[in-house]
Amino acid sequence: MRKKGIAQDLSFRAMDEKIEKAFKAIMALAVMVPFVILAVLLIDTAVDGLPRLGWDFLTGFPSRFAARAGILSPLAGSAILMILTAAIALPLGIGAAIYLEEYAGKNAVTAFIEINISNLAGVPSIIYGLLGLGLFVRFMNMGRSLLAGAATLSLMVLPMIIMAARESMRMVPGDLREAAYALGADKWTTIRKIVLPLSLPGILTGVILSLSRAIGETAPIITIGALTYVAFLPDSVMSPFTALPVQIFNWISRPQSDFHVNAAAGIIVLLVIMILMNSLAIALRYRLQRRID
Amino acid sequence: MDNRKPDLLQSRSLTERWISAALFACAAMSVAVTAGIIMVLFFETVEFFRQVPLSEFFFDTQWTPLFDQKHFGIWPLIAGTALTSFFAMIVAVPMGILIAIFLSEFAPERLRRILKPVLEVLAGVPTVVYGYFALTFVTPLLQGFIPELAGFNSLSPGLVMGIMITPIVASLSEDAIYSVPASLREGAIALGSNRLRAIRHVILPTAFSGIAASFILGISRAIGETMIVAIAAGQQPVLTLDPRVPIETMTAYIVQVSLGDTPHGTLEYNTIFAVGAMLFVMTLAFNLLALYLRRKLLKGAL
Numbered sequence: 001m002r003k004k005g006i007a008q009d010l011s012f013r014a015m016d017e018k019i020e021k022a023f024k025a026i027m028a029l030a031v032m033v034p035f036v037i038l039a040v041l042l043i044d045t046a047v048d049g050l051p052r053l054g055w056d057f058l059t060g061f062p063s064r065f066a067a068r069a070g071i072l073s074p075l076a077g078s079a080i081l082m083i084l085t086a087a088i089a090l091p092l093g094i095g096a097a098i099y100l101e102e103y104a105g106k107n108a109v110t111a112f113i114e115i116n117i118s119n120l121a122g123v124p125s126i127i128y129g130l131l132g133l134g135l136f137v138r139f140m141n142m143g144r145s146l147l148a149g150a151a152t153l154s155l156m157v158l159p160m161i162i163m164a165a166r167e168s169m170r171m172v173p174g175d176l177r178e179a180a181y182a183l184g185a186d187k188w189t190t191i192r193k194i195v196l197p198l199s200l201p202g203i204l205t206g207v208i209l210s211l212s213r214a215i216g217e218t219a220p221i222i223t224i225g226a227l228t229y230v231a232f233l234p235d236s237v238m239s240p241f242t243a244l245p246v247q248i249f250n251w252i253s254r255p256q257s258d259f260h261v262n263a264a265a266g267i268i269v270l271l272v273i274m275i276l277m278n279s280l281a282i283a284l285r286y287r288l289q290r291r292i293d
Numbered sequence: 294m295d296n297r298k299p300d301l302l303q304s305r306s307l308t309e310r311w312i313s314a315a316l317f318a319c320a321a322m323s324v325a326v327t328a329g330i331i332m333v334l335f336f337e338t339v340e341f342f343r344q345v346p347l348s349e350f351f352f353d354t355q356w357t358p359l360f361d362q363k364h365f366g367i368w369p370l371i372a373g374t375a376l377t378s379f380f381a382m383i384v385a386v387p388m389g390i391l392i393a394i395f396l397s398e399f400a401p402e403r404l405r406r407i408l409k410p411v412l413e414v415l416a417g418v419p420t421v422v423y424g425y426f427a428l429t430f431v432t433p434l435l436q437g438f439i440p441e442l443a444g445f446n447s448l449s450p451g452l453v454m455g456i457m458i459t460p461i462v463a464s465l466s467e468d469a470i471y472s473v474p475a476s477l478r479e480g481a482i483a484l485g486s487n488r489l490r491a492i493r494h495v496i497l498p499t500a501f502s503g504i505a506a507s508f509i510l511g512i513s514r515a516i517g518e519t520m521i522v523a524i525a526a527g528q529q530p531v532l533t534l535d536p537r538v539p540i541e542t543m544t545a546y547i548v549q550v551s552l553g554d555t556p557h558g559t560l561e562y563n564t565i566f567a568v569g570a571m572l573f574v575m576t577l578a579f580n581l582l583a584l585y586l587r588r589k590l591l592k593g594a595l
Contacts (some may be wrong), residue, residue, distance in 0.1 A: 020489050027399065030391035033407065034415050041426045048429070090564070095319030103313050117323045122510070122580040124517025126544050127330060130569040134333030138557060144449050155326050162323070188312050216419025219519035219544070223551045247420045247425070252425050252524050260429055267422050274417070
């Protein structure tokens, strides 16, 4: 009876080892799949789009003829959108972060604002598009302009910027703050001279990362009514516009495969811009780390 | 600043008060955004229901607002959204949890530090790029196995969406598993259980509410995802569970109408806000449920 128990125990252990090995293999597979797919996606797009990429493509306007079409106007639209979005979202986001980190008391209002911000981060981007359409395009009469697009994107990235700014302000050592107070500085002076300069690289990292998300956003821009065929450069912030991802979407939705090649080339440009923005963010984060250490 | 005299203290505190009021206004802005979303959706949806009875919206089984013969039953759009989200979760749930277990229980610290940012890259790829991938690569690939698969279908964008959501599920599940106290893990090992049993009988049950929260946030993301389905799933709102035929999701419908020149004030214009309101309520419900589950996890871990 007892012998049998031990034998059973041993066979269980052998089984367990086999199961653990199998499980490890499955896990390794699960970890590898996303990377393989990312690689396939990049290679597939590169093969489709690289032959189309060239100076003419970057400096040409969209056209009815796939081989002549370029991305100058969408590229300009996206660039201006990003600058305006940063100009609107940056002060609002930093202001909100300063309030929540340095001024807010632990009360119901603060808790409400915090829950609200984390909820906003989960609202689908297309809902922001509907907000922009109802509020900026119609109610505030901005029309389907760059300004309306940038205002919409600003509201969308605001939660991300607030969270990033708060995190990097929390990394500023407390003794530096206290040293400023000890020297007679008031709260605002301490924030302006100590907290903000030290956390700025971290805040900028967060801002650049949010903007790199915003530049790839298509749905809210389409919803507020970006045009899909723009053969001119915007001359003011009230100008109608198109953006790079909108142009890519437009090319994908056409049945002719010539336009799909354009879409792939546009995707390469978009991804390169995003990679550049992300590298800048990583470099800034690295500088922040060094400064605080 | 050095020559400030004590009698200036009064004005200084006044400036402080102005500054703190301005900063509060920035923070309150986020509440105004939520209020703005609710108000815009509410007013336009009320306008919609003035012309379309509630019963038609919820009980009709056809959605044809852009045809002559108009029907306003939301179910075909909900079915389309549910179908693509279902395929996304079939990919994201097992992959996400396996990656989470690997990262938190098996991967050496160095590998973990490399893997996590690369996974984040996957979540950061613009969705229009995933849409292109689904339409021009995954669908033709799947057609090799399923000849009846249409050029637009719910299967291919659903699976690609699952890849996009996997990092979100993995990262949130990993946080949940990470928050399980080491004493529980060590207790299980001390009682003679091996690593796998400790994971199955102790760690996963303890982290359950956090892992469930990651699934629910994944579903919420899938429901709100727009471009992948707008590009690769089609624009045909039919009430079906067949993964091979073109369908239309709630988000894709909003895109379809936005691309046309629907004038302000028409019923077609109002439909996108009614659909948007439905979408907002659904994602909000899932997000709040996830928030509740994560709170429960934090309490349980203490």
